Amino acid sequence: MPDNQQDYLIIFLSPEPSRTPGEQWQSDRYQQFAYFNDSLAAPADRPAVYVIDGKDPSYTKETLQQLRSHPDHYADLCFVSDPVGSSDDGLSDGKLPDPASLQGTVTESQQLNLLFKTIEDGQQTHEQWLMRFLLMRPNYVIKPLHQWSHARRYRYPILEVFGGPMIDTEGWLKRLVSQRILQSVELIDRQKECTFCKSAQLSFIDVCPNCSHIDINKQISLHCFTCGNVAAQDNFMNNGVLVCPNCSTRLRHIGADYDRPLENYRCNSCTHYFIEGDVLCRCAICEQTTSPAELLQNDIRSWKLSDHGRLTAMHGNSDDLFDVFNQLNYVPYELFIHDLNWLLIQANRYEATNFSVLGLYFTNIPELISEIGHQDVFQLLEGFSGHIRSLTRRTDLCARAVENTIWLLLPHTDYEGVKGLESRIKVAAQLTQQQEDHLLVCEMVHFSSSESSSVAEDAKLLLAQMQSDLIDAR
Numbered sequence: 001m002p003d004n005q006q007d008y009l010i011i012f013l014s015p016e017p018s019r020t021p022g023e024q025w026q027s028d029r030y031q032q033f034a035y036f037n038d039s040l041a042a043p044a045d046r047p048a049v050y051v052i053d054g055k056d057p058s059y060t061k062e063t064l065q066q067l068r069s070h071p072d073h074y075a076d077l078c079f080v081s082d083p084v085g086s087s088d089d090g091l092s093d094g095k096l097p098d099p100a101s102l103q104g105t106v107t108e109s110q111q112l113n114l115l116f117k118t119i120e121d122g123q124q125t126h127e128q129w130l131m132r133f134l135l136m137r138p139n140y141v142i143k144p145l146h147q148w149s150h151a152r153r154y155r156y157p158i159l160e161v162f163g164g165p166m167i168d169t170e171g172w173l174k175r176l177v178s179q180r181i182l183q184s185v186e187l188i189d190r191q192k193e194c195t196f197c198k199s200a201q202l203s204f205i206d207v208c209p210n211c212s213h214i215d216i217n218k219q220i221s222l223h224c225f226t227c228g229n230v231a232a233q234d235n236f237m238n239n240g241v242l243v244c245p246n247c248s249t250r251l252r253h254i255g256a257d258y259d260r261p262l263e264n265y266r267c268n269s270c271t272h273y274f275i276e277g278d279v280l281c282r283c284a285i286c287e288q289t290t291s292p293a294e295l296l297q298n299d300i301r302s303w304k305l306s307d308h309g310r311l312t313a314m315h316g317n318s319d320d321l322f323d324v325f326n327q328l329n330y331v332p333y334e335l336f337i338h339d340l341n342w343l344l345i346q347a348n349r350y351e352a353t354n355f356s357v358l359g360l361y362f363t364n365i366p367e368l369i370s371e372i373g374h375q376d377v378f379q380l381l382e383g384f385s386g387h388i389r390s391l392t393r394r395t396d397l398c399a400r401a402v403e404n405t406i407w408l409l410l411p412h413t414d415y416e417g418v419k420g421l422e423s424r425i426k427v428a429a430q431l432t433q434q435q436e437d438h439l440l441v442c443e444m445v446h447f448s449s450s451e452s453s454s455v456a457e458d459a460k461l462l463l464a465q466m467q468s469d470l471i472d473a474r
């Protein structure tokens with residue numbers, strides 16, 4: 001075996017304990033192998049690759065579940081010898097490749113594995129399991145599996161396996177997306193879901209718009225012009241001629257004596273006539289009834305590990321660096337936009353209104369992380385955030401929209417005021433950097449209501465313009 005090739009072990013798993021590896025595996029092509037009948041045990045000194053042998057889908061499924069829930073082997077490569085008979089829902093690495101490709105896959109996987117730093121105390125979270133699994137498979141896409149018998153109709157088997165039985169997979173997925181660990185690949189489906197239990201097993205039923213009873217039926221009705229009576233056609237039949245049951249008028253000519261009303265549904269419970277029934281939605285799982293307008297709408301997507309997720313996986317820390325700015329008057333972005341819009345409207349109406357916005361963009365965070373590590377960058381930002389805190393007032397608001405940018409909203413601050421703050425922050429940045437060897441590069445851009453006579457009353461537009469100025473300044 002050439003030096004650059006890694007020594008690894010292929011472990012075959014089979015439902016037939018007495019079976020020995022077939023000729024096909026023993027041939028010179030797969031040189032390194034051992035055969036452990038039904039155990040995930042692998043020697044610690046050599047990397048191992050698993051192959052599930054056999055055509056029994058339930059065995060494949062069970063073994064993959066065991067492997068992916070094993071604290072030492074959950075991210076290991078695992079192939080199936082028979083893709084036709086397999087039932088793995090994305091838990092395997094597909095069909096066993098030929099020896100040359102297998103060598104390449106193993107080497108790549110080992111290199112990627114080195115990037116993942118396990119947490120010192122050995123306590124790994126569900127997120128870390130998932131991120132490591134994904135980090136070692138750069139092209140892996142988390143696909144929703146359609147299953148008609150499932151309450152939500154779509155499942156994510158890989159999330160179920162890493163989340164464990166106690167976790168609400170859908171809630172976990174939402175958290176992973178809001179933490180920007182996963183990013184969307186493709187929209188697969190869009191479905192309505194029950195407001196109460198989020199099930200997608202719904203049925204729709206027409207009911208009477210007057211009393212909501214389900215006992216309605218289509219009925220041919222007549223409308224008597226003389227008295228205005230509307231009733232079923234059968235009620236007008238009298239010895240072969242049409243007679244109004246209400247006023248006893250004989251109805252001879254349609255259009256002159258009577259017509260057919262548009263209302264051709266009748267409720268057998270309250271005798272109400274109507275054109276169109278109401279629609280009610282019933283959930284098959286929790287049996288609650290709602291109106292279709294109240295149902296939740298859910299986009300079903302496929303997902304992959306984002307760049308941010310990759311960084312987080314490699315540095316073994318899912319803490320958000322920008323949490324250090326929580327000590328400022330940090331507000332949700334939507335609230336920041338709301339307040340900024342309000343100030344913009346005021347500034348256009350009343351000349352005396354004075355406010356400014358200051359944007360700070362940290363241009364070299366990813367580079368710094370790879371130079372000095374996540375923890376040191378965290379401390380650097382923490383020191384800087386402390387300086388900013390001492391320079392701002394309690395009325396100033398702080399928010400964050402896109403990566404590595406924070407916004408400060410400064411009420412009652414004119415052009416001179418914001419220029420002053422900007423230069424004091426620059427000094428603070430230099431002070432922070434005097435204590436550290438590494439430079440935190442921060443670009444700034446400001447807007448002042450006193451600067452411009454007329455501004456668009458649109459906060460998002462304003463911030464987008466400022467953001468592009470910040471990126472250009474880099």
Ligand SMILES: [Zn+2]
Nearest residue numbers: 208211267270
């Ligand atoms: Zn009714």
Ligand SMILES: [Zn+2]
Nearest residue numbers: 224227244247
């Ligand atoms: Zn009549």
Ligand SMILES: [Zn+2]
Nearest residue numbers: 194197283286
């Ligand atoms: Zn429900």
